[in-house]
Amino acid sequence: MGLxxxxxxxxxxxRLRDTLPRLHxxxxxxxxxxxxxxxxxxxxxxxxxxxxxxxxxxKELRLIHRDRNRGKGASVRRGVLAAREAHVLFTDxxxxxxxxxxxxxxxxxxxxxxxxxxxxxxxxSDVQVRQSWFQRxxxxxxxxxVRLLFLRGITDSQCGFKAFERGAAEAIFKxxxxxxxxxxxxxxxLARRLGYQVAEVPIVWRDDPESHIRPFRDAARMLGELxxxxxxxxxxxxxxxxxx
Numbered sequence: 644m645g646l647x648x649x650x651x652x653x654x655x656x657x658r659l660r661d662t663l664p665r666l667h668x669x670x671x672x673x674x675x676x677x678x679x680x681x682x683x684x685x686x687x688x689x690x691x692x693x694x695x696x697x698x699x700x701x702k703e704l705r706l707i708h709r710d711r712n713r714g715k716g717a718s719v720r721r722g723v724l725a726a727r728e729a730h731v732l733f734t735d736x737x738x739x740x741x742x743x744x745x746x747x748x749x750x751x752x753x754x755x756x757x758x759x760x761x762x763x764x765x766x767x768s769d770v771q772v773r774q775s776w777f778q779r780x781x782x783x784x785x786x787x788x789v790r791l792l793f794l795r796g797i798t799d800s801q802c803g804f805k806a807f808e809r810g811a812a813e814a815i816f817k818x819x820x821x822x823x824x825x826x827x828x829x830x831x832x833l834a835r836r837l838g839y840q841v842a843e844v845p846i847v848w849r850d851d852p853e854s855h856i857r858p859f860r861d862a863a864r865m866l867g868e869l870x871x872x873x874x875x876x877x878x879x880x881x882x883x884x885x886x887x
Contacts, residue, residue: 645728716826825868
């Protein structure tokens, strides 16, 4: 076994000072191989320095640095394709889903699923700190649109807490093309089209009020990416050969 934790970041120096010690404690305590890969997406603050300073003490911590900001999708793709362990999980810098919730996703992988995703909208989900009413409304609208057009049966495609069996992760992310927030939909669509089993898992979630997400701006960008994704699919730009 073994766990690779991918953390895409942009200007997260302050939060990483808290997040990385928590991740280190969790990964070091698993009793199996583990690594933490921070993908720095062109940050202009001290993000890279914070990671490098902690890497002197945390042998499992790696930094991948990008000179310019490209987006979360590009950063997650870079981190996933650099992962070495059997299970690959990506999460956010604020740990809105406590890292201990990874055990729930990994249990599904151990049962035979190749992809396990956290959900804030299933019976059993425990949302302890909620988003603003407007963010919840925007999220519901987007989730409904995505479910109707692309991912029937999935309640929360945008939850930033997803785990993969490494072989599936490599097959999916080598084909994944979107650089921004629309990548979650693309990844799950590819997983299904390639024949991988996707399990949705209720998790604990504590919304981070310091998140960089901006509802108006990011929703508009995501809709634009979904249009691009649909055009790519219609034009046959995804190689769907292979799979399990």
